[in-house]
Amino acid sequence: MDERALLHKAQMAARQGIGHTYTNPVVGAVIVQDGQVLATGYHQHFGGAHAEINALLQLPDPALAKGATMVVTLEPCSHYGKTPPCAAKLIEVGIKRVIIGQLDPNPVVAGRGKRMLEAAGIDVTVVNDTGDLNQAYNFFYRDQRPLVTVKVAQTLDGKMNQAGVQRTLITGEAAYRDSQRLRGQQQAILVGERTLVVDNPRLTVREQTLDYPPVRVALVDDADRLPEHLNLLDDQAPTFLLSRHATHKKWPTSVQVLVDEAWMPATVVHRLAQRGIQSLLVEGGSAVQSRFLAAELVDRLIVYTAPTILGPGLPVFSEYQGHPLNFTLTQMQPLGKDWRIDLRRK
Ligand code: AOF
Numbered sequence: 001m002d003e004r005a006l007l008h009k010a011q012m013a014a015r016q017g018i019g020h021t022y023t024n025p026v027v028g029a030v031i032v033q034d035g036q037v038l039a040t041g042y043h044q045h046f047g048g049a050h051a052e053i054n055a056l057l058q059l060p061d062p063a064l065a066k067g068a069t070m071v072v073t074l075e076p077c078s079h080y081g082k083t084p085p086c087a088a089k090l091i092e093v094g095i096k097r098v099i100i101g102q103l104d105p106n107p108v109v110a111g112r113g114k115r116m117l118e119a120a121g122i123d124v125t126v127v128n129d130t131g132d133l134n135q136a137y138n139f140f141y142r143d144q145r146p147l148v149t150v151k152v153a154q155t156l157d158g159k160m161n162q163a164g165v166q167r168t169l170i171t172g173e174a175a176y177r178d179s180q181r182l183r184g185q186q187q188a189i190l191v192g193e194r195t196l197v198v199d200n201p202r203l204t205v206r207e208q209t210l211d212y213p214p215v216r217v218a219l220v221d222d223a224d225r226l227p228e229h230l231n232l233l234d235d236q237a238p239t240f241l242l243s244r245h246a247t248h249k250k251w252p253t254s255v256q257v258l259v260d261e262a263w264m265p266a267t268v269v270h271r272l273a274q275r276g277i278q279s280l281l282v283e284g285g286s287a288v289q290s291r292f293l294a295a296e297l298v299d300r301l302i303v304y305t306a307p308t309i310l311g312p313g314l315p316v317f318s319e320y321q322g323h324p325l326n327f328t329l330t331q332m333q334p335l336g337k338d339w340r341i342d343l344r345r346k
């Protein structure tokens with residue numbers, strides 16, 4: 001197997017960790033000796049052993065690491081975090097060559113792992129191929145804020161609701177399942193007050209068990225004046241209420257009220273970034289989505305489109321008043337009776 005194929009194998013291993021590593025990246029590693037793959041490992045869950053260590057543990061004999069090559073999707077770490085530094089371990093067991101998919105943008109590593117290996121005389125190659133892994137992780141450390149995805153469901157004539165009807169079922173079962181999967185890949189999900197009160201969403205991920213469910217975030221005017229018994233207050237997942245007024249109420253333990261006078265989208269992403277949130281899904285409604293668009297804080301747009309002409313109804317982005325925004329189509333696929341369109345800003 002050549003370098004590319006080995007890196008691809010390590011990336012496939014890394015994928016197995018998707019959904020389980022929380023704010024850690026997914027990482028895969030392969031150990032090769034004389035062209036033979038001896039072991040494969042991946043980062044299985046947040047707080048657990050890193051990919052390199054799991055690969056070493058898979059060796060039939062630890063002595064086989066001596067003189068071997070390690071192919072790892074992310075730069076080995078150089079710090080004592082929840083686990084000791086992987087770079088030191090690779091040096092200790094006698095790895096001779098390390099092929100790295102991408103450098104680690106996390107400032108606690110950021111090139112130090114590579115330099116540690118090189119200082120020990122290990123031959124290091126950086127391929128600069130992320131394999132599309134860790135998009136939010138990489139984005140977060142580069143742009144210092146979460147990657148923002150807006151999700152909408154619309155009809156062929158661009159409507160989200162029938163005139164006068166609050167909640168119209170537009171897309172089908174397959175789109176529902178897909179949007180649940182999408183939720184499962186996010187660290188936070190945000191709705192505005194209208195959606196919170198009218199739809200009363202739970203914003204939980206129903207179809208999979210997650211070690212760390214996304215934080216539920218609602219933008220509200222005054223947290224203390226919300227109706228009682230909202231589903232969001234059910235203690236099923238951590239919840240932030242972004243309120244414009246201070247609170248004097250006692251909240252369930254899962255609920256935190258954060259206060260800002262205006263809650264501009266830039267403030268929202270900044271305050272979430274301070275809490276380490278790397279990805280944010282904006283689910284609605286139209287007013288909130290429009291504000292994120294106007295602030296140019298939409299990195300990814302996912303549009304489920306139903307083959308229906310609705311006639312009179314509320315257009316999805318009716319509240320967007322800014323200049324024309326162009327997106328790049330990254331994927332378009334049929335999904336049951338509907339389509340899923342995946343777009344990226346720039
Ligand atoms: C690796 N291999 O498999 C992972 C790495 O808190 P810790 O000790 O688990 O460290 C987490 C950080 O370590 C994470 O943010 C990233 O910089 C690096 N993750 N590094 O070499 C791995 N998961």
Ligand code: ZN
Binds near residue numbers: 076077084085087
């Ligand atoms: Zn490590």
